[in-house]
Amino acid sequence: MTNRFILNEVSYFGPGARKELPEAIRRLGKSKALVVTDPGLIKFGVAKMVTDILDQAAIPYEIFSEVKPNPTVANVCAGIDAFKASGADVLIAVGGGSAIDTAKGIGIVSNNPEFADIVSLEGCAPTKHKSVPIIAIPTTAGTAAETTINYVIIDENKQKKMVCVDPNDIPAVAIVDAELMYSLPRGLTAATGMDALTHAIEGYITRGAWQMSDMFEIEAIRMIAQWLPIAVEEPSNPDARNGMAVAQYIAGMAFSNVGLGLVHGMAHPMGSLFDVPHGVANALLLPTVMEFNMPCCIDKYAAIARAMGVDTSAMTPEEAAKAACEAVKALSLKVGIPQHLSELGISEADIPRLAQQALEDVCTPGNPRDVTLADIEALYHKVL
Numbered sequence: 586m587t588n589r590f591i592l593n594e595v596s597y598f599g600p601g602a603r604k605e606l607p608e609a610i611r612r613l614g615k616s617k618a619l620v621v622t623d624p625g626l627i628k629f630g631v632a633k634m635v636t637d638i639l640d641q642a643a644i645p646y647e648i649f650s651e652v653k654p655n656p657t658v659a660n661v662c663a664g665i666d667a668f669k670a671s672g673a674d675v676l677i678a679v680g681g682g683s684a685i686d687t688a689k690g691i692g693i694v695s696n697n698p699e700f701a702d703i704v705s706l707e708g709c710a711p712t713k714h715k716s717v718p719i720i721a722i723p724t725t726a727g728t729a730a731e732t733t734i735n736y737v738i739i740d741e742n743k744q745k746k747m748v749c750v751d752p753n754d755i756p757a758v759a760i761v762d763a764e765l766m767y768s769l770p771r772g773l774t775a776a777t778g779m780d781a782l783t784h785a786i787e788g789y790i791t792r793g794a795w796q797m798s799d800m801f802e803i804e805a806i807r808m809i810a811q812w813l814p815i816a817v818e819e820p821s822n823p824d825a826r827n828g829m830a831v832a833q834y835i836a837g838m839a840f841s842n843v844g845l846g847l848v849h850g851m852a853h854p855m856g857s858l859f860d861v862p863h864g865v866a867n868a869l870l871l872p873t874v875m876e877f878n879m880p881c882c883i884d885k886y887a888a889i890a891r892a893m894g895v896d897t898s899a900m901t902p903e904e905a906a907k908a909a910c911e912a913v914k915a916l917s918l919k920v921g922i923p924q925h926l927s928e929l930g931i932s933e934a935d936i937p938r939l940a941q942q943a944l945e946d947v948c949t950p951g952n953p954r955d956v957t958l959a960d961i962e963a964l965y966h967k968v969l
Contacts, residue, residue, distance in 0.1 A: 588795050590842045591752050593732050596759040598831060600823055603635055603722060603762045606677070607642035613718050613757060615675035618646040619668050621688040622679040623653070631724055631765055635679050647671040652684045655746075655856050655863070657739045658703040661690035668695055668717070676719045678756070679765075681777065682728030682863065685721045686736035689754040692716030697753075704740050707747035708947060714753065721756035724765045726816070726829035727777025727864050729784060729837020731759035739857050746853040748947040755841075761834055763827040771817055774829075775920035778813040779868030781833035782913070783848050785809065786871065786889060788840030790882045791951040801839035803892050808832035810893040810916065817920045847956055848874045850949030851964065854942035861929050868922040869929075872914040873968050877960070879906050881953040886910070926969050936965045 595612075597605045610618065618639065626632040627650050639646050649667040653660050668676070668691050678688035690703065696714040700706050721731035730736065734755045738747050769777075782805075788794065789802035812828035819825060851874070852866035879886060886906035890897050893912040897905035923929060931939070940961040943949060949956065 588797070590797060591734055591755060592838060593755060593759045594757050596732065596761065596834070598761045600764045600827060601762060602760050603638055603765065605760060606635065606638050606720065607644060609720055609758045609760070610644060610675060613675060615718060616645070617671070617673045618644065618675050618677045619671045619673040620646050620648045620677045620679060621652060621664060621691065622648065622650050622684050624650055626680055626724060629768060631768065632679050634765060635677065635722055646677070647673065652680060652687045654683055655739050655860055656683050656687045656690070657741050659741060661687055661694070661703055661738055664688070664691040665694050674717070676717055678719055678721045679724060681723065681725035682730040682737070685723065685728070685730035685756070686738065688719050688721070689716060689736040690738055692719050693751060693754050703738060704747065706738075706749045706751070709750050712751055712753045716754050719756040720758040720760065722760045722762065722765065723830070725769060725773065725777040726766055726826070726833045727780035729781065729833050729841070731756055731761065732834055732837045733841035735841060737853070744857050745942060746857040748853065750947070759834070761830050763823065763830040766826050766830060767821050769820065771820065772921065774817050774820065775813070775922060776862055776864030776868055778809060778816065778829055778920065779871065779917060779922055780864035781829070781836050782806065782809045782813070782916070783867040783871050784833070784840045784845070785836040786875065786913070787845040787848055788836060788843055789889065790878065790885050790953045791840070791844045791846050792953060793843035793951060795843070798839035798843040801835050803888060805832045805836035806889055807892040808835070810912070813916065814919055844951035845948040846952035847878070847943070847949055847961075850946035850952070851939070851943040851961060853946050853948070854939045855929070855931070857942070858935070858939065859929060859931055865923060865929070868917055869924065869926070869968060870964075872910055872917060873964055875910045875913060877964060878952065878954045879910065882906065924968070926965065933966070933969060936962055936969070939965055
């Protein structure tokens with residue numbers, strides 16, 4: 586079996602790393618940017634922290650700020666039109682996964698116009714050309730979209746999240762600047778942080794995991810357990826913010842290459858059908874799905890427990906595995922994640938539709954334990 590690992594060409598890390606943006610643009614040989622972001626980041630001045638750097642360097646740019654929290658096909662199409670009209674030759678994505686995923690859709694279709702319908706990109710689309718160069722600047726510590734070959738777009742007609750996996754979409758440059766995350770609200774810090782933990786845990790136990798991915802994921806789990814509670818309680822703590830920014834990137838380096846599992850499979854329809862924020866959906870589901878998968882992951886769960894600070898020296902492997910589930914549940918409660926679907930407006934009548942989409946989701950086959958439609962329905966009922 587051959588294992589493949591794809592990473593960014595260049596990445597910059599650390600508070601203030603956005604100052605490297607002009608040099609990154611020059612290195613790419615580009616001259617004008619389209620900044621892809623969302624209205625909230627414009628309103629609260631976070632996007633300005635990036636565009637100020639462009640202004641100081643006299644680099645021309647235009648802004649596309651119509652990104653939705655769960656971006657849609659129409660959203661991407663509008664961005665493609667904006668890119669064409671702008672005359673730009675590089676995309677700068679400023680935001681969480683939504684902005685970066687939208688930029689990936691824009692960049693891929695702009696250089697592969699035969700996929701202009703967007704929906705044909707679902708799964709592993711056979712694109713021939715690399716995306717328009719993307720410089721991805723995350724403002725949340727969760728999705729790691731700046732270093733992945735994945736992006737997620739909602740097909741409005743089917744009310745379904747399309748997971749697109751394409752090596753041609755990976756951003757050319759990632760700039761991970763924790764200063765852009767200091768103003769992130771408590772709830773969003775918690776949800777995106779638990780999203781990162783979900784990536785790390787699912788990437789660690791997925792069927793495609795191997796030594797290199799395991800190395801990254803276990804370190805990401807350790808760092809998230811250490812820094813997430815502090816980042817939630819002390820939002821301006823530079824060590825905690827930078828720790829989370831780096832941890833989520835490390836998790837993304839690995840899961841992008843080895844896949845995810847049932848938590849993501851079940852979370853995606855919660856977003857497409859009920860507009861539940863992706864991090865919230867993952868965080869709510871993670872402990873319960875971990876319990877379901879435990880029989881297949883005893884040894885790895887014990888390692889997760891140790892990475893999360895649990896002393897397993899006097900425990901059996903089974904006890905240590907159970908302790909991992911309990912540690913994740915405790916962290917979820919500590920940072921204030923909703924624990925029931927009913928808190929999010931989802932009812933028992935919605936479960937069959939959710940379960941069918943989850944079964945068909947591209948992430949579900951990566952789950953370490955085989956799963957049936959009945960299993961998924963039972964898991965949704967468990968967290969109802």
